[in-house]
Amino acid sequence: MDLRAVLLRATAARPRVLLLTMPGATAVRLAAERELRRRDLPEARTPAEANVLFVAGAVGPSLEPAVDRLWRDMPAPRVRAHARTADEVAAAVAASRVSLATPLPRPGIEGHGEGTHHHGGGHGDGTGMPAGPAMAERGPDRDGLALDRVHLSFGPFLPDWPAGLTMRLTLQGDVIQRADLAESLWGATAAVSPYWTEPWTRAAAGEEVLLGEAARRRAAAHLDSLGRFLAVAGWPGQATAARRLRDDLVAGAEAAAVRPRAERFARRTGRSRTLYWLTRGMGELSRAEAEAAGVSGPAARADGDVPARYREWLTAVVDDVARLDDRTRLNDRRPLGDRRRLYDHSRPNDQDRRDDRDRRNDRNRRADQDRPDDHSRPSDQRRPDDRSPHDPAAPHGPRGRLDGPRPPSAALAAVLPRLLAGAEVAAARLIVASLDPDPDELAAQLPAAARG
Amino acid sequence: MVDAAPWWSLFVAPALLPALAVFAVAADALLIAREAGRPAGVVTAGRRLLEVPRLLVAQPRRTPSSDTLLRRAGVVTVPVAAVLAVLVVPFGRRTVGDLSVGVVWFNAMEVLTWAGLWMSGWGQNAAFSLIGGYRYLAQGLAYELPLMFALISAATGAQSLRVGGVVAAQHGLWFAVWMPFAFAVFLTSVSAFSFLGPFSYPAGRDIAGGVLGDTSGADRLLLQAGRWLWLAAGAAMAVPLFLGGGAGPGPAPWAWSLLKTLAVLVALVCIQRRFPMVRADRYVEFAWVVLVPLAVLQALVPALVVLNR
Amino acid sequence: MSAVLFGVLAVLALVAALLVFSVGSMARATFALLASLVCAGGEVVVLGLPYLGLVTVLMMVMEMVVMAVFMVAYMMDPAGLTQMSMVHNKRGSLVISAGVFVALAAGILLVRWPERTGTRPADTTFQLGESLMGGQMLTMITLGFVLLATMVGATVLATRRGRYDRFGDDLDQRPARDPVGGGVGR
Numbered sequence: 001m002d003l004r005a006v007l008l009r010a011t012a013a014r015p016r017v018l019l020l021t022m023p024g025a026t027a028v029r030l031a032a033e034r035e036l037r038r039r040d041l042p043e044a045r046t047p048a049e050a051n052v053l054f055v056a057g058a059v060g061p062s063l064e065p066a067v068d069r070l071w072r073d074m075p076a077p078r079v080r081a082h083a084r085t086a087d088e089v090a091a092a093v094a095a096s097r098v099s100l101a102t103p104l105p106r107p108g109i110e111g112h113g114e115g116t117h118h119h120g121g122g123h124g125d126g127t128g129m130p131a132g133p134a135m136a137e138r139g140p141d142r143d144g145l146a147l148d149r150v151h152l153s154f155g156p157f158l159p160d161w162p163a164g165l166t167m168r169l170t171l172q173g174d175v176i177q178r179a180d181l182a183e184s185l186w187g188a189t190a191a192v193s194p195y196w197t198e199p200w201t202r203a204a205a206g207e208e209v210l211l212g213e214a215a216r217r218r219a220a221a222h223l224d225s226l227g228r229f230l231a232v233a234g235w236p237g238q239a240t241a242a243r244r245l246r247d248d249l250v251a252g253a254e255a256a257a258v259r260p261r262a263e264r265f266a267r268r269t270g271r272s273r274t275l276y277w278l279t280r281g282m283g284e285l286s287r288a289e290a291e292a293a294g295v296s297g298p299a300a301r302a303d304g305d306v307p308a309r310y311r312e313w314l315t316a317v318v319d320d321v322a323r324l325d326d327r328t329r330l331n332d333r334r335p336l337g338d339r340r341r342l343y344d345h346s347r348p349n350d351q352d353r354r355d356d357r358d359r360r361n362d363r364n365r366r367a368d369q370d371r372p373d374d375h376s377r378p379s380d381q382r383r384p385d386d387r388s389p390h391d392p393a394a395p396h397g398p399r400g401r402l403d404g405p406r407p408p409s410a411a412l413a414a415v416l417p418r419l420l421a422g423a424e425v426a427a428a429r430l431i432v433a434s435l436d437p438d439p440d441e442l443a444a445q446l447p448a449a450a451r452g
Numbered sequence: 453m454v455d456a457a458p459w460w461s462l463f464v465a466p467a468l469l470p471a472l473a474v475f476a477v478a479a480d481a482l483l484i485a486r487e488a489g490r491p492a493g494v495v496t497a498g499r500r501l502l503e504v505p506r507l508l509v510a511q512p513r514r515t516p517s518s519d520t521l522l523r524r525a526g527v528v529t530v531p532v533a534a535v536l537a538v539l540v541v542p543f544g545r546r547t548v549g550d551l552s553v554g555v556v557w558f559n560a561m562e563v564l565t566w567a568g569l570w571m572s573g574w575g576q577n578a579a580f581s582l583i584g585g586y587r588y589l590a591q592g593l594a595y596e597l598p599l600m601f602a603l604i605s606a607a608t609g610a611q612s613l614r615v616g617g618v619v620a621a622q623h624g625l626w627f628a629v630w631m632p633f634a635f636a637v638f639l640t641s642v643s644a645f646s647f648l649g650p651f652s653y654p655a656g657r658d659i660a661g662g663v664l665g666d667t668s669g670a671d672r673l674l675l676q677a678g679r680w681l682w683l684a685a686g687a688a689m690a691v692p693l694f695l696g697g698g699a700g701p702g703p704a705p706w707a708w709s710l711l712k713t714l715a716v717l718v719a720l721v722c723i724q725r726r727f728p729m730v731r732a733d734r735y736v737e738f739a740w741v742v743l744v745p746l747a748v749l750q751a752l753v754p755a756l757v758v759l760n761r
Numbered sequence: 762m763s764a765v766l767f768g769v770l771a772v773l774a775l776v777a778a779l780l781v782f783s784v785g786s787m788a789r790a791t792f793a794l795l796a797s798l799v800c801a802g803g804e805v806v807v808l809g810l811p812y813l814g815l816v817t818v819l820m821m822v823m824e825m826v827v828m829a830v831f832m833v834a835y836m837m838d839p840a841g842l843t844q845m846s847m848v849h850n851k852r853g854s855l856v857i858s859a860g861v862f863v864a865l866a867a868g869i870l871l872v873r874w875p876e877r878t879g880t881r882p883a884d885t886t887f888q889l890g891e892s893l894m895g896g897q898m899l900t901m902i903t904l905g906f907v908l909l910a911t912m913v914g915a916t917v918l919a920t921r922r923g924r925y926d927r928f929g930d931d932l933d934q935r936p937a938r939d940p941v942g943g944g945v946g947r
Contacts, residue, residue, distance in 0.1 A: 006505070010505035040496070045657060045665065046661055046666065048672075049664070075510050152579055234652060234658070235729065278729075
């Protein structure tokens with residue numbers, strides 16, 4: 001019996017998959033993540049541990065070198081899989097497993113013996129060291145010492161990172177001295193239409209879209225962001241919970257079935273003292289600063305640090321999940337007051353539930369006495385534009401208003417360099433995850449109609 | 453009460469520890485399956501072990517200008533230190549090497565992991581691996597002092613550094629009962645030195661796996677095995693230190709040792725998945741400002757009890 | 762048996778010590794030194810003082826690993842990729858080290874070692890504790906506090922930021938202004 005064949009079959013039974021999402025392929029990514037989770041195929045964090053390089057979406061010319069480089073970094077046995085649409089995912093995964101189990105020498109394995117190519121830092125197009133080692137230069141650090149500086153790139157591909165986003169970092173130790181956005185690598189291919197803002201795009205094009213449908217998409221988008229954030233925060237169980245909830249919402253699960261789960265998830269995450277303790281004081285972004293930078297969504301409403309932002313997401317998810325059956329039309333331009341009454345009459349229990357949530361938020365807040373300001377005020381006392389995410393007339397996507405001069409994610413990405421300077425790598429990853437710019441929005445110009 | 457085992461036990465201990473580690477991995481796989489909504493059965497637990505053949509067949513991988521000597525030394529040190537550490541842990545009434553300073557031996561082997569992980573992080577010559585290696589030191593500086601005081605508490609209560617002596621001293625009342633804080637600190641530190649769960653900071657997802665990130669093949673297998681072996685070793689050590697060793701009703705002390713070790717392992721694996729990853733920059737201040745003073749107070753309790761005896 | 766072990770460990774310790782000065786990277790030099798010190802700890806165990814030997818190993822591992830961080834940070838050996846040398850003033854250091862070695866070796870041979878009067882105790886750790894903590898209790902306590910005070914003092918002197926930087930001019934700013942917030946939130 002050929003031992004190698006047995007080992008290869010074992011590998012094919014549970015290969016690790018390096019999932020690379022191209023900008024504009026969010027739907028494919030969601031399908032792939034669901035498929036991998038269902039079939040117990042763990043995601044690889046680096047090319048070193050991967051067997052399957054799974055590309056979701058069409059590879060644009062700007063990202064092609066990065067993808068090829070990751071492929072070169074993968075040790076054998078390895079296969080490449082590709083799915084352009086969500087429907088192709090299952091077949092592509094299955095085909096890659098069959099191909100892995102085949103002990104034939106596959107082309108491309110020879111010549112990749114020990115000295116595989118290394119990538120500078122993130123698996124991305126880092127400041128690699130192909131020829132000779134790049135020497136560090138020195139510079140003053142925050143304590144007034146002269147320490148080595150290292151230049152690294154984060155992105156375009158990192159686990160739980162907005163795919164395509166590339167930050168060029170100057171590090172001393174693991175403290176970021178300087179961060180710059182490399183805009184050229186957002187990797188727009190042809191026409192990209194952002195997945196998470198689709199209902200608003202359709203409404204802007206004149207289609208009839210219900211508020212419930214938009215709320216469903218927005219809740220799923222926030223859960224997607226939360227899943228990424230929780231994974232970066234090193235809480236895999238909660239990240240899985242967020243992603244399962246997201247997938248169920250996307251698949252069109254009943255409101256009654258999703259609501260208790262969403263509330264339980266929000267309660268558990270929002271009340272976690274450990275998570276709060278680990279993230280408080282990071283990446284402070286006041287509402288004024290955010291608005292000056294053009295940020296309008298949850299990041300601006302949160303008006304504070306990382307915990308304020310993830311709690312804002314949680315609040316928004318619970319809010320939106322409660323509105324899944326709302327049959328108000330998006331783009332309805334009747335005055336807000338009328339609709340509000342209508343809405344409240346239609347759901348008599350809604351106010352109770354919201355009060356309950358506010359009490360809960362109050363309890364959460366009490367833990368952080370250093371932050372007396374909050375958004376746990378009952379929704380009806382909020383400033384008018386605080387309520388606006390549910391205003392059907394204004395196109396409030398998951399990351400902010402879609403009628404501004406540029407997509408909301410562009411504003412989110414633009415505040416990153418300032419927030420990352422002085423942070424440590426771990427904090428930087430959390431800050432990026434708590435803002436979570438959408439690569440689709442970065443890659444695509446929003447259709448002119450949505451700005452309307 | 454605890455006797456030296458025959459010479460062949462030298463080979464049994466290194467076989468038993470991986471079995472315990474596999475048990476812990478299987479328990480972890482079941483928890484993950486439940487979180488992901490997959491059926492949790494024997495097959496699920498077994499599938500996780502496919503990782504072993506997967507890594508055995510994987511091509512070894514080397515980054516340019518890597519320090520192969522230090523990397524190999526580091527990768528081997530982690531699991532070997534775990535196996536060496538349990539040589540002093542009694543299994544039932546037998547122990548492979550009942551050193552007169554067994555508690556210190558365990559601690560010294562655990563500290564070897566510091567060197568091992570730093571060397572493997574450094575040796576790979578990759579930014580994230582290096583950060584991971586440094587992170588383990590930061591984490592070590594945080595957990596090590598409270599852990600030492602927890603060990604000292606048990607040793608003081610028994611007036612002996614011999615692990616067998618610690619077991620004998622718990623005749624009637626487990627140390628876990630009247631030194632609960634030391635017990636809790638010890639369990640936390642077990643998680644920390646095996647860099648699993650909330651203490652997976654050196655191998656964090658935010659740095660793409662850190663020390664593990666650029667390894668493949670046998671290197672990766674050894675490091676991953678080292679983590680779970682250390683978890684098993686820590687659980688095995690908790691039993692003689694705090695849970696009365698093999699003591700229990702019935703005739704089979706080894707069964708009690710095994711049962712208690714498995715219980716501690718299951719508890720550790722379950723608790724680990726309930727918390728987000730603790731970063732050393734937050735944990736170190738907490739450890740030194742809160743845990744160390746409390747641990748000193750805890751060590752004072754057995755000291756006073758022993759003085760008045 | 763123990764004589765053979767002693768000899769092997771002695772040779773290993775010497776070889777590792779020589780490697781410290783001949784390897785080409787700071788990291789390797791650090792771990793060669795560590796290997797040498799671990800062998801020295803082993804010698805102490807072989808000589809019948811297991812507690813001292815193991816504590817030596819334990820402390821040296823922690824110390825040398827932390828030291829590796831500082832050596833790499835300060836010795837301008839970026840990523841350990843350049844060839845470096847631990848030896849400065851080659852001739853002078855050679856003379857000094859040879860002189861010290863000869864003096865110590867001569868001391869071993871020339872000193873009249875005392876004969877054992879009693880029997881060897883079963884548990885040397887206990888005896889060690891007695892002799893350290895029994896007659897010299899006050900000395901040890903004083904030493905402990907002096908060492909601790911020195912460490913705290915040195916850290917305070919080395920810190921550029923004082924409490925006024927952290928808590929403001931009136932010491933009333935909470936939480937403190939730190940580049941990285943700690944875990945207790947003072």
